[in-house]
Amino acid sequence: MSDLAETLMPIAELRRNQPRFRGLEAGHLACLGCGQALAARLVTEAAGPDVAVANATGCLEVFTTAWPQSAWRVPWLHSLFENAAAIASGMEAALKAQGKPAKVLAFGGDGGTFDIGFQALSGMLERGHNVLYVCFDNEAYMNTGVQRSSSTPHAAMTTTSPPGKARMGKRHLKKDIISIIAAHNIPYAATASVAYPSDIRKKVRRALEIDGPAFINIHSPCPLGWGHDGSLSIEMARLAVECGLFPVVELERGALTGTMPLRAPRPVTDYLKPQQRFAHLFQNDPRAKEELEHLQALADHNIETYGLRGERPDPLDSAGADTVRRGGVRWA
Amino acid sequence: MLQALEGSQAIALAVALCRPQVVAAYPITPQTHIVEGLARLIADGKLQCELVSVESEFSAASVALGAVVAGSRAYTASASQGILLMSEVLYNIAGLRVPLVMTCANRAVSAPLSIWNDQQDSMAVRDAGWIQLYCADNQEAVDTTVQAYRIAERTELPVMVCVDGFTLTHTLEPLEIPSRDQVDAFLPPFHFARALDPLHPISSGTLVSPEYYTEARHAHHQALLRAKDEIVTADNDWAVLTGRASGGLLEVDGPDDARVAILTLGSVFGTLLDAREEYPQLGPVKLIKLRAFRPFPVEALQQVCVGLSDVIVLERALSPGSGGIVGAEVRAALAELSAAPRVHNFAVGLGGRDVPLDIYPRLLAAIQSAFPVRFAILDVELDKLPAEDR
Numbered sequence: 001m002s003d004l005a006e007t008l009m010p011i012a013e014l015r016r017n018q019p020r021f022r023g024l025e026a027g028h029l030a031c032l033g034c035g036q037a038l039a040a041r042l043v044t045e046a047a048g049p050d051v052a053v054a055n056a057t058g059c060l061e062v063f064t065t066a067w068p069q070s071a072w073r074v075p076w077l078h079s080l081f082e083n084a085a086a087i088a089s090g091m092e093a094a095l096k097a098q099g100k101p102a103k104v105l106a107f108g109g110d111g112g113t114f115d116i117g118f119q120a121l122s123g124m125l126e127r128g129h130n131v132l133y134v135c136f137d138n139e140a141y142m143n144t145g146v147q148r149s150s151s152t153p154h155a156a157m158t159t160t161s162p163p164g165k166a167r168m169g170k171r172h173l174k175k176d177i178i179s180i181i182a183a184h185n186i187p188y189a190a191t192a193s194v195a196y197p198s199d200i201r202k203k204v205r206r207a208l209e210i211d212g213p214a215f216i217n218i219h220s221p222c223p224l225g226w227g228h229d230g231s232l233s234i235e236m237a238r239l240a241v242e243c244g245l246f247p248v249v250e251l252e253r254g255a256l257t258g259t260m261p262l263r264a265p266r267p268v269t270d271y272l273k274p275q276q277r278f279a280h281l282f283q284n285d286p287r288a289k290e291e292l293e294h295l296q297a298l299a300d301h302n303i304e305t306y307g308l309r310g311e312r313p314d315p316l317d318s319a320g321a322d323t324v325r326r327g328g329v330r331w332a
Numbered sequence: 333m334l335q336a337l338e339g340s341q342a343i344a345l346a347v348a349l350c351r352p353q354v355v356a357a358y359p360i361t362p363q364t365h366i367v368e369g370l371a372r373l374i375a376d377g378k379l380q381c382e383l384v385s386v387e388s389e390f391s392a393a394s395v396a397l398g399a400v401v402a403g404s405r406a407y408t409a410s411a412s413q414g415i416l417l418m419s420e421v422l423y424n425i426a427g428l429r430v431p432l433v434m435t436c437a438n439r440a441v442s443a444p445l446s447i448w449n450d451q452q453d454s455m456a457v458r459d460a461g462w463i464q465l466y467c468a469d470n471q472e473a474v475d476t477t478v479q480a481y482r483i484a485e486r487t488e489l490p491v492m493v494c495v496d497g498f499t500l501t502h503t504l505e506p507l508e509i510p511s512r513d514q515v516d517a518f519l520p521p522f523h524f525a526r527a528l529d530p531l532h533p534i535s536s537g538t539l540v541s542p543e544y545y546t547e548a549r550h551a552h553h554q555a556l557l558r559a560k561d562e563i564v565t566a567d568n569d570w571a572v573l574t575g576r577a578s579g580g581l582l583e584v585d586g587p588d589d590a591r592v593a594i595l596t597l598g599s600v601f602g603t604l605l606d607a608r609e610e611y612p613q614l615g616p617v618k619l620i621k622l623r624a625f626r627p628f629p630v631e632a633l634q635q636v637c638v639g640l641s642d643v644i645v646l647e648r649a650l651s652p653g654s655g656g657i658v659g660a661e662v663r664a665a666l667a668e669l670s671a672a673p674r675v676h677n678f679a680v681g682l683g684g685r686d687v688p689l690d691i692y693p694r695l696l697a698a699i700q701s702a703f704p705v706r707f708a709i710l711d712v713e714l715d716k717l718p719a720e721d722r
């Protein structure tokens with residue numbers, strides 16, 4: 001008996017090594033093709049069961065927990081819209097005081113992160129809490145019906161940035177959140193995209209290895225808000241990366257340490273055209289042409305700033321990253 | 333052993349004796365000394381505790397909430413603008429039925445800006461679903477703080493201990509700090525049944541449909557009503573242990589044959605005790621100290637008001653456009669009595685305005701009129717106002 005017990009993996013280790021632990025189960029109420037649902041599942045899978053989650057108000061909270069049901073298999077608390085980072089700070093302080101090892105995750109949408117919860121997030125990063133904050137960036141306030149946030153891309157249509165005679169969608173730029181987060185000089189800050197699940201897993205694991213605050217912004221298409229078919233979500237996410245509008249990068253202590261190179265940057269129009277939120281940019285209107293040029297310039301600027309142009313095929317570039325770990329195409 | 337201590341220092345010592353594991357706060361006068369006191373105890377190694385110095389009161393309340401949900405006893409304190417900034421979180425804490433204790437160092441609310449004492453801040457969040465206990469002096473502040481943790485943890489309701497800013501927080505009084513053994517005997521180690529635990533994952537703070545929201549509100553209301561028993565029990569048990577009681581839900585002081593009573597909350601009670609001694613010729617008067625404002629002790633209040641002809645309610649806040657807040661509730665409670673006393677309602681001491689002893693004869697004179705005073709602010713100096721504002 002005791003021999004057998006010795007050869008068995010300790011329970012705690014077994015729990016952590018479940019091949020496909022699912023922190024977020026199927027059966028929730030997300031729309032078809034919801035990028036955020038997929039991203040949250042990938043994050044919790046990679047993080048494993050020994051976590052506690054603080055979730056901001058938003059789609060993710062609403063579609064996962066319609067009382068008396070819940071899709072979460074990890075301990076989970078939703079408090080308010082703008083305090084996920086502070087709730088997580090408190091959880092972390094408590095677990096530290098109790099000498100418990102569980103890792104704290106905070107989840108928020110772009111509204112809850114870039115805008116209303118930004119102060120709490122900045123405070124959490126500055127105080128050095130051992131928390132991984134994940135933003136599911138669907139580029140608008142989706143839960144309340146697609147209003148613009150500071151993460152909404154320039155020129156995009158939302159219900160509060162409608163195009164018309166006097167306007168061409170959102171007038172302002174998408175906030176450069178990752179630079180602002182990195183400027184806190186935290187140990188780990190990264191962007192990721194649902195189009196690259198293995199990259200998300202890798203980044204979550206990396207973030208959890210580190211002692212101290214970590215932040216990942218995951219680009220997560222919203223078929224309803226962006227106006228594309230639900231079957232195209234992954235495609236949209238991939239195109240956003242491939243055109244340079246959503247650079248996938250890692251920064252440690254404020255310095256750039258990793259990028260996902262673009263094997264062959266695509267024109268931004270490939271990404272914008274299938275989406276209803278940019279439809280006004282494809283009308284016969286001189287302002288439309290100007291805005292498209294503006295967006296292309298923004299993408300070019302990202303490619304330049306982060307040095308994204310890959311010289312030759314790379315297993316971890318925008319064309320290879322998703323296939324290589326699934327045993328797909330191998331590159332020399 | 334009596335020690336001369338500033339109110340804030342004494343409260344900090346009381347909090348520390350309750351062994352909080354997480355303290356989160358943001359500076360605001362007149363609360364600041366309490367948290368500075370705790371910081372000093374932590375720095376000196378006298379309290380093992382995570383002090384989270386947050387970037388706002390909103391986060392202070394949120395950190396404390398997160399800490400309790402993760403299984404730790406926690407503490408926060410604030411005042412005035414800080415209480416209002418916290419207000420969304422305060423409702424949330426109560427709705428989640430999180431046993432947290434906080435001190436409100438009562439202060440007026442801007443505008444106009446005033447750092448001085450009244451009770452508009454805690455009154456503004458009276459419907460947040462917290463227990464609210466008002467302290468008449470610093471000994472009560474100490475004893476109530478310890479009691480608050482036991483009440484909170486037994487009822488799964490948060491408790492706000494309200495202490496008049498400056499009048500109490502910054503005033504030296506001789507008082508008794510309980511011993512560690514006394515507090516440990518009174519307050520068991522922290523345990524929160526719904527603490528987040530990876531081995532037993534639960535989801536808290538979920539979305540509920542109209543099918544369930546009403547029931548959640550009912551349960552919360554009932555829990556507050558039931559908490560009256562815990563408030564009384566805690567005070568009784570504390571009295572057995574230390575020889576000191578703070579008045580349970582409310583306390584009456586005065587002769588049985590008095591036909592007039594003055595009811596108030598907080599430190600004005602002490603002023604009234606002194607005033608009554610100063611003016612013995614004005615006849616027998618009962619003084620009622622309302623310690624619990626939430627839950628509102630309707631039955632206890634009715635009981636002590638039987639046989640009275642007049643009840644004067646003195647409060648340090650108002651609902652502009654309506655009148656007194658406490659006064660309205662007292663009037664509603666006493667209206668159920670068969671021979672209901674007349675209720676007169678005054679706001680005093682707004683924004684730190686002094687409450688002198690001579691309000692006592694003035695109040696007793698004011699109620700001689702044929703009609704009860706529905707509501708008036710005492711000591712308004714109309715000549716300071718332009719004619720159209722008088």
Ligand SMILES: Cc1ncc(C[n+]2csc(CCOP(=O)(O)OP(=O)(O)O)c2C)c(N)n1
Nearest residue numbers: 057058059081109110111112140141142143
């Ligand atoms: C203080 C406050 N203001 C506004 C709201 C309403 N509200 C709830 S969710 C939400 C939008 C959430 O947007 P985001 O954070 O981007 O997440 P998404 O729903 O897009 O995933 C808003 C505005 C609220 N709950 N609390």
